[in-house]
Amino acid sequence: MGIRLDEKFQTRRKDGIDNPFMREAVSSAQDRLRGVRLYAAEELGDWEAFRDHSEEIRQHVLEHLDYYLYQLSENISKRGGHVFFAETPEEANRYIREVVRSKDAKHIVKAKSMVTEEIGLNEALKEEGCTVVESDLGEWILQLDNDPPSHIIAPALHKDRNAVHKTFTANGYEGTNDPTELGRYARRELRKDFLKAEVGITGCNFAIAESGAVGLVTNEGNGRMVTSLPDTVISVMGMERLVPSYEEFEVLVNMLCRSAVGQRLTSYITTFAGTRAVGEIDGPEEFHLVIVDNKRSGILGTQFQSVLQCIRCASCINVCPVYRHIGGHAYGSIYSGPIGAVLAPLLDGYENYKELPYASSLCGACTEACPVKIPLHELLIEHRRVIVEEKKQSPFVERIAMKGFAVTSSSPLLFGAAEQMAPFATSPFTNAGQIEKGLPAWTDSKDLPQPSKQTVRDWFKKRGNAE
Amino acid sequence: MNPGTITNREDFLKRIANQLGRDVDLTPPKRVYKHRPQDDVLKDASDEELLETFRMVATRIHTDVIECESTHLDETLRLLIEQYGGQAIIAEHDARIKSWAPKTSASFDWWDATRPDESRALAVKADIGITIADAAFAESATIVQYAKPGKSRTISLLPHDHIAIIPKSVLVPRMTQTAKQLSALDQDGDLASPHGVNFISGPSNSADIEMNLIVGVHGPVRVAYVLVHDL
Numbered sequence: 001m002g003i004r005l006d007e008k009f010q011t012r013r014k015d016g017i018d019n020p021f022m023r024e025a026v027s028s029a030q031d032r033l034r035g036v037r038l039y040a041a042e043e044l045g046d047w048e049a050f051r052d053h054s055e056e057i058r059q060h061v062l063e064h065l066d067y068y069l070y071q072l073s074e075n076i077s078k079r080g081g082h083v084f085f086a087e088t089p090e091e092a093n094r095y096i097r098e099v100v101r102s103k104d105a106k107h108i109v110k111a112k113s114m115v116t117e118e119i120g121l122n123e124a125l126k127e128e129g130c131t132v133v134e135s136d137l138g139e140w141i142l143q144l145d146n147d148p149p150s151h152i153i154a155p156a157l158h159k160d161r162n163a164v165h166k167t168f169t170a171n172g173y174e175g176t177n178d179p180t181e182l183g184r185y186a187r188r189e190l191r192k193d194f195l196k197a198e199v200g201i202t203g204c205n206f207a208i209a210e211s212g213a214v215g216l217v218t219n220e221g222n223g224r225m226v227t228s229l230p231d232t233v234i235s236v237m238g239m240e241r242l243v244p245s246y247e248e249f250e251v252l253v254n255m256l257c258r259s260a261v262g263q264r265l266t267s268y269i270t271t272f273a274g275t276r277a278v279g280e281i282d283g284p285e286e287f288h289l290v291i292v293d294n295k296r297s298g299i300l301g302t303q304f305q306s307v308l309q310c311i312r313c314a315s316c317i318n319v320c321p322v323y324r325h326i327g328g329h330a331y332g333s334i335y336s337g338p339i340g341a342v343l344a345p346l347l348d349g350y351e352n353y354k355e356l357p358y359a360s361s362l363c364g365a366c367t368e369a370c371p372v373k374i375p376l377h378e379l380l381i382e383h384r385r386v387i388v389e390e391k392k393q394s395p396f397v398e399r400i401a402m403k404g405f406a407v408t409s410s411s412p413l414l415f416g417a418a419e420q421m422a423p424f425a426t427s428p429f430t431n432a433g434q435i436e437k438g439l440p441a442w443t444d445s446k447d448l449p450q451p452s453k454q455t456v457r458d459w460f461k462k463r464g465n466a467e
Numbered sequence: 468m469n470p471g472t473i474t475n476r477e478d479f480l481k482r483i484a485n486q487l488g489r490d491v492d493l494t495p496p497k498r499v500y501k502h503r504p505q506d507d508v509l510k511d512a513s514d515e516e517l518l519e520t521f522r523m524v525a526t527r528i529h530t531d532v533i534e535c536e537s538t539h540l541d542e543t544l545r546l547l548i549e550q551y552g553g554q555a556i557i558a559e560h561d562a563r564i565k566s567w568a569p570k571t572s573a574s575f576d577w578w579d580a581t582r583p584d585e586s587r588a589l590a591v592k593a594d595i596g597i598t599i600a601d602a603a604f605a606e607s608a609t610i611v612q613y614a615k616p617g618k619s620r621t622i623s624l625l626p627h628d629h630i631a632i633i634p635k636s637v638l639v640p641r642m643t644q645t646a647k648q649l650s651a652l653d654q655d656g657d658l659a660s661p662h663g664v665n666f667i668s669g670p671s672n673s674a675d676i677e678m679n680l681i682v683g684v685h686g687p688v689r690v691a692y693v694l695v696h697d698l
Contacts, residue, residue, distance in 0.1 A: 077472070180679075211658070225624065267671055281583035302486075
């Protein structure tokens with residue numbers, strides 16, 4: 001799949017706004033997830049101190065990233081695992097294909113992982129002639145439908161039970177649309193895949209450098225299945241997703257569970273270090289960790305470095321008023337919401353995502369919600385500055401309009417003339433005092449009153465006379 | 468254990484250091500943090516208060532808590548197995564509980580490292596898996612299973628029902644205390660922590676369909692904690 005979805009931003013945005021089920025599903029999920037997060041934060045107490053601590057842990061790791069990646073790789077190697085550092089998605093996919101080929105594997109099960117979506121691993125494995133099964137319930141639904149995720153935590157948020165029922169029925173299901181019954185069907189079907197798979201592939205919430213371990217945070221248990229049943233396990237991690245020791249792991253896992261789903265801890269937090277120990281009879285016999293850069297290193301040392309603090313909890317997405325209206329697919333990236341608007345242009349270029357930093361009201365709710373204190377709305381403003389000043393990629397119409405405004409507003413004569421002309425120039429597009437045509441990007445979602453016939457100068461003159 | 472390979476590390480780390488405006492630095496950095504709120508959570512709670520929190524949170528995560536003394540453990544398990552109605556049971560040995568085996572009509576087997584294929588097959592077909600917790604957290608009603616010889620990663624996962632025996636002595640306020648112990652096993656480079664750790668809080672679940680909670684997705688559908696007061 002890769003990080004990028006198809007179609008232009010304006011088309012995707014309109015598709016989102018015109019989809020009432022999606023909008024209803026998104027707003028109710030947002031309300032619920034935001035509510036449980038606030039409750040979980042309140043229950044914990046001293047939330048701000050936890051945010052401060054989480055921020056300093058993440059900053060410390062980024063400042064010493066070379067050391068901690070060195071330590072992690074040394075320790076995984078000592079515990080029998082192989083470590084491959086991949087600069088590009090192609091390198092990562094090539095290595096994983098080689099491992100799969102060397103095991104003569106045909107059946108692969110995966111646990112939910114954003115970074116493998118990012119590098120397009122499933123497509124690469126299909127070229128290798130393998131069956132790849134996504135085992136997270138939401139991801140499986142999307143895979144059966146060939147649909148991209150619309151939320152980091154709840155990837156199938158945009159589908160209702162009837163849509164899931166239809167998808168499962170096409171796959172041989174004969175039950176009702178009751179979510180528990182649908183879930184049991186997934187359990188039965190996927191259990192066969194878990195037992196058949198020669199290779200399991202996971203992402204990584206946080207690797208633990210000091211212990212040479214990879215940590216997964218899940219609720220369904222598929223992460224445990226994927227790392228306990230197949231003989232060979234491959235974990236793929238974004239290079240910044242690690243912590244110094246179990247002590248920091250504990251702090252961040254706590255923040256992740258509470259921020260993402262409002263749970264004190266999710267049902268399963270699993271760490272695994274290299275291969276199974278001598279004397280153990282389950283767990284992987286062969287383990288590979290693939291550490292992916294994919295343009296992350298280019299963010300280090302820049303004004304955007306703090307975005308690498310992200311722990312992928314989706315808190316920012318769950319409070320974003322723009323996401324609420326347009327949904328996840330509109331962002332055109334597997335990373336949606338405020339974090340997507342900051343991250344996607346950095347990982348995949350401004351050419352593809354120059355609209356995203358503008359898909360924000362800059363209300364700052366994202367920054368306030370972030371458990372690791374990434375100043376998200378400030379980074380969005382910084383993106384806008386770079387787009388306009390350095391990349392000169394602001395929309396043509398906007399550049400002309402801004403130039404026009406600069407000329408007009410610097411001359412009192414021109415400004416006065418423009419003010420008087422405005423109501424007449426806009427009248428063909430108006431109805432009952434509101435502009436309705438010509439500026440859909442604005443008027444589809446907000447009112448735009450026609451400029452008043454009374455100019456500011458007239459108003460000021462009258463006011464002066466009255467006094 | 469043979470060490471694994473490490474590929475492409477040097478250039479990768481160089482690129483990172485360059486971006487950070489320095490050379491690669493492999494001296495262990497000092498970890499100086501200004502904040503440490505995790506030690507204060509449930510700091511002054513008494514044993515009874517910890518138990519109370521554990522019970523309350525377990526209920527919230529759809530998990531039954533049954534309490535007993537070790538002399539009644541077999542009987543407690545027998546009743547629980549009857550209630551669950553399982554036909555096949557698999558359990559793990561543990562030095563802390565010398566001899567126990569519930570008298571039940573269901574077929575009962577031990578996880579046995581000397582019979583790997585058989586043990587794995589039994590875990591796949593068992594209805595109930597019985598484990599003994601290495602630690603438990605009051606705050607989140609979590610049990611901890613260390614993967615080590617003689618213990619299994621899968622008998623708390625594959626069966627429809629999971630019964631976790633929890634010696635009361637392993638109950639701590641929260642994950643902070645266990646994380647500290649695990650780190651202590653590795654911090655001098657000994658790498659003595661288990662190759663696998665499972666922190667389990669109740670049954671498997673998902674909210675992927677319309678945000679409705681489905682209890683029991685891939686892992687156990689029902690979980691019971693048997694808290695043994697005198698162990």
